[in-house]
Amino acid sequence: MKKCLALYLVLLTMVACSKVQAPAELKADVFSKGQNAASRYLAYEHSIELDTDEEKVFELFNKAIANCHEASESLCTVLQSNFNSGRSAHASLKFRAKPQGIQKLIGSLRQQGQVTDQSTTAEDLAAPIEDSSKKLAMMQDYRSKLETLRTRAANDVDALIKVNRELAQVQSEIEAAEGNKAHLLQRVETEILNVRISSKEKRSFWTPVGYALSGFKADFSQGIASVITASAYMIPWLALFVFLFWVARKLWRRRNISKT
Known part of the structure; x- marks a missing residue:
């Protein structure tokens, strides 16, 4: 009995591992999509850059979050x-929402700031989603066969332990596959929006001058520090040069005296 159950378990594992095709209903669903299959599995990501007055960067930042x-x-x-309120105020945001929600956010942002750049990219997730569905169907079928085998092996403790161990492994893989598929479907059903808000073009004429004056003290002290550091490197070389010059001059004089 043990040998038969063990042999049946091995054969069942080989059959399950070799079964890579999707079930009939999945194939029918894929073929029914026709040419629209790829477009249904596109994950869109949008990027928009806005330029506004320095004092409005934080206001626009908070308003975008409130709209979301x-x-x-x-x-x-x-x-x-x-949000960064340093020398050049700027902010960045990343949203995820359904397509209509993303379009509303973009429309609201366009009304509150000057759009300097806008782009959209799309990632085709048709192949990963279909592969995930095939893998999930294969493992679910394998789990059903293992459950049937566990019923038959109820009187064989060793075979029952092996079947239960395999069932636990398969269940773990099924949960991971379901999570991966759910994540892929979420990327298709929702869109990503990256927002960057800055004040490069609309900042005041005197802003760069003010930044330069405010940093004058630090820059001046840094310049003095650089000179001191350079002197520390130069003094030993200067001393060596003076010594070599003195030796060369001494030798030159001796040579001239010996000639006369």
């Missing part, structure tokens, strides 16, 4: 946010 929170029906989520 208000678009709950579009599942808008703030994935990343950063």
Whole structure:
């Protein structure tokens, strides 16, 4: 009985590993899509750069976040946010939402600042999604056969342990595959928007002058420090040069005296 069950388990594993084709209903679904299959699995990512007055950078930054929170029906989520109020105020944001939510965000941003750059890219996820579906169907079928085999091996402790161990491994792989497929589908069903807000073109004429004056003290002290550092390197070489010059002059004089 043990040998039969072990042989059946090996044969079942070989069959499951070799089964790489999708089930009939999945194939029918893929072929029914026709030429529209690729376009249905495009993951879009948008980028927009805005230029506004320095004092409005933080205001526009907060307004963009508020607009995202208000678009709950579009599942808008703030994935990343950063604001820098240093010499040149700028901010960056990253959103994820359904297509209509992303378009609303872009429209709102265009009304509040000058668009200096805008772009859109698309990643085709058709192949990864279909591969994930095939792998998931294969493992689910393998799990069903293992469960049937576990029922037959109820009286064989060793075979039952092996089947349960294999079932646990397959279940773990199924959960990982389901998570991966869910992530891919989320990328297709939602879009990404990268926003950068700065004040390069609309900053005041005197702003660069003010930055230069404010940094004069630090730059001056840094210049003095650089001179001192350079002197520390030059003094030993200068001393060596003077010594060699003195030796060369001494030898030259002795040579002239010996000639006379």
